Amino acid sequence: MERGSVSSALYDLPGPRARARNKAFSVLAILCILVLAGFVGYRFWVTGQFESPKWEWLLYKDLQLQLFAALGATLGAFVVAALLALAFGLLFAVARLSEHWWWRTPAFAIVEFFRAIPLVVMIFFLFYAAPQAGINLGVFWSLVVSLTLYNGSVLAEVFRAGMQSVPRGQREAAYALGLRKNQVMRAVLLPQAIQAMLPTIVSQLVVLLKDTALGFLITYQELLNEARYLGSLTEFGRPIIPTALVIGAVYITLCTALSSSAGYLERRSRRTGRALPTPDARLVTAELAT
Amino acid sequence: MIQLLLDNRDLFITGFLHTILLFVLAGLGALVLGTLLAAMRVSPVPALRLLGTGYVTIFRNTPLTLVFFFFAFAYPRLELVDVSFFTRAVLALAMYTAAFICEVVRSGINTVDVGQFEASRALGFTFNQTLTTIVVPQAIRSVVPPMTSVLNSLLKNTTIAAGFSVLEAGQITPALSERGAPLLIGMFWIAVGFGILVVPLTATQRALEKRWSVAR
Numbered sequence: 001m002e003r004g005s006v007s008s009a010l011y012d013l014p015g016p017r018a019r020a021r022n023k024a025f026s027v028l029a030i031l032c033i034l035v036l037a038g039f040v041g042y043r044f045w046v047t048g049q050f051e052s053p054k055w056e057w058l059l060y061k062d063l064q065l066q067l068f069a070a071l072g073a074t075l076g077a078f079v080v081a082a083l084l085a086l087a088f089g090l091l092f093a094v095a096r097l098s099e100h101w102w103w104r105t106p107a108f109a110i111v112e113f114f115r116a117i118p119l120v121v122m123i124f125f126l127f128y129a130a131p132q133a134g135i136n137l138g139v140f141w142s143l144v145v146s147l148t149l150y151n152g153s154v155l156a157e158v159f160r161a162g163m164q165s166v167p168r169g170q171r172e173a174a175y176a177l178g179l180r181k182n183q184v185m186r187a188v189l190l191p192q193a194i195q196a197m198l199p200t201i202v203s204q205l206v207v208l209l210k211d212t213a214l215g216f217l218i219t220y221q222e223l224l225n226e227a228r229y230l231g232s233l234t235e236f237g238r239p240i241i242p243t244a245l246v247i248g249a250v251y252i253t254l255c256t257a258l259s260s261s262a263g264y265l266e267r268r269s270r271r272t273g274r275a276l277p278t279p280d281a282r283l284v285t286a287e288l289a290t
Numbered sequence: 291m292i293q294l295l296l297d298n299r300d301l302f303i304t305g306f307l308h309t310i311l312l313f314v315l316a317g318l319g320a321l322v323l324g325t326l327l328a329a330m331r332v333s334p335v336p337a338l339r340l341l342g343t344g345y346v347t348i349f350r351n352t353p354l355t356l357v358f359f360f361f362a363f364a365y366p367r368l369e370l371v372d373v374s375f376f377t378r379a380v381l382a383l384a385m386y387t388a389a390f391i392c393e394v395v396r397s398g399i400n401t402v403d404v405g406q407f408e409a410s411r412a413l414g415f416t417f418n419q420t421l422t423t424i425v426v427p428q429a430i431r432s433v434v435p436p437m438t439s440v441l442n443s444l445l446k447n448t449t450i451a452a453g454f455s456v457l458e459a460g461q462i463t464p465a466l467s468e469r470g471a472p473l474l475i476g477m478f479w480i481a482v483g484f485g486i487l488v489v490p491l492t493a494t495q496r497a498l499e500k501r502w503s504v505a506r
Contacts, residue, residue: 014334025333025335025337026336026337029335029338030337033341043369044368046369047367047368047369049367113481116481116484116488117446117484118445118460118484119446119449120453120460121449121463121481124460124463125473128463128464129473129474132472132473132474133474210352210353210354213353213354213355213356214355214450214453216453217355217450217453224353224355227359228363231363231364238367240364241364241367244356244359244360244363247356248352248356251356252348252352255352256347259350
């Protein structure tokens with residue numbers, strides 16, 4: 001553990017007695033973990049989850065291709081929704097910072113509305129209710145539009161916090177140099193805001209990636225639906241637990257890869273020593289990053 | 291507008307009651323489990339730290355829908371204690387949210403100045419004393435806003451249970467659609483319902499912030 005970090009300041013360097021006690025706790029904790037893991041493993045074994053038929057589906061080429069198609073569907077929804085959400089976020093962040101109330105007020109109302117509505121309700125609305133009004137979006141676009149509206153609204157707040165965290169002198173200097181409002185926004189505020197907020201933006205994209213799984217509820221053929229289909233195949237003994245584990249591993253890999261890129265970007269922006277978020281922006285970050 | 295609410299009041303009442311129940315039970319479970327995990331993650335015992343970190347990494351990177359999926363379809367296959375789907379939904383929500391609460395509590399602890407720890411250690415406080423009498427009372431203040439937003443997400447996340455046959459607020463839209471009611475108005479009332487549910491949360495946040503606010 002690095003020196004001076006908070007966790008190391010919580011307790012002294014352990015002496016002989018504390019070391020012995022910590023060792024005892026360690027052993028106890030490991031025992032508890034082993035017992036828990038053992039119990040889960042035992043239940044898996046008793047119910048035959050480790051038997052080869054339940055895993056054989058992984059060997060069939062057709063099923064592998066299906067799995068990849070499902071992965072493609074998940075990633076496709078993610079990429080389209082992410083791009084649209086970023087665009088939506090930028091647009092509404094700029095609108096919320098506008099000097100004209102007829103931009104500011106509707107933008108505020110829209111962003112707050114879509115942040116408050118549960119994503120599931122939004123998806124169900126577009127999927128079940130919109131066709132009544134003659135708008136038939138289909139499965140893919142119901143999912144993507146909902147994801148865009150929700151995550152775009154959150155991103156709008158993130159961008160806004162980022163732009164507000166840029167020191168006031170920057171804007172004033174830019175105006176003094178004779179730049180127009182538009183130029184100040186584009187050339188001065190946005191680049192710094194994006195750099196300051198990159199980690200938050202990426203973690204919101206991780207949220208978006210995870211939320212594509214909600215497509216399962218409206219039968220979008222993504223990873224979870226594939227897991228359910230594979231898990232219902234009787235010729236493999238209905239391997240729902242193995243498929244859930246495999247899909248879980250896929251999601252964890254994808255999300256960890258994305259979030260570790262956030263960590264990398266954070267370290268990078270710290271190294272260049274530019275445009276770190278002010279405490280105010282950090283507070284917003286902490287509030288939004290769920 | 292009102293007519294739709296009155297005609298389908300059974301749906302709206304059971305729906306939102308179940309949402310509130312899910313929220314309260316899962317919230318309590320997540321607070322307890324999350325605080326425990328946070329304590330594990332700052333403890334001097336490496337095995338506990340590892341366990342806490344592992345739990346948070348796994349649950350933060352898994353979609354909640356998948357956690358629900360596991361509890362809905364895979365759990366019965368393990369032939370464990372047979373519990374109702376409602377209980378399993380509470381478990382899924384609590385286990386998922388606990389990972390986020392753990393991170394909020396941990397970052398709250400991180401906001402307390404290192405000098406405070408050092409001073410309390412210099413005064414001879416033990417680890418437990420430092421944590422309970424010095425750190426937590428200070429950390430709790432900075433934890434209130436992000437904690438509210440985690441609980442806010444939990445409230446919205448309860449709607450995912452709709453996809454797994456728990457009748458709660460998320461289920462109202464498809465149910466109304468089956469009854470052939472005008473969904474735009476139904477959607478409006480659901481939004482109003484969630485708006486009303488969020489009010490006590492933000493009010494509590496404001497009150498706590500005001501009460502605990504300190505000049506730093």
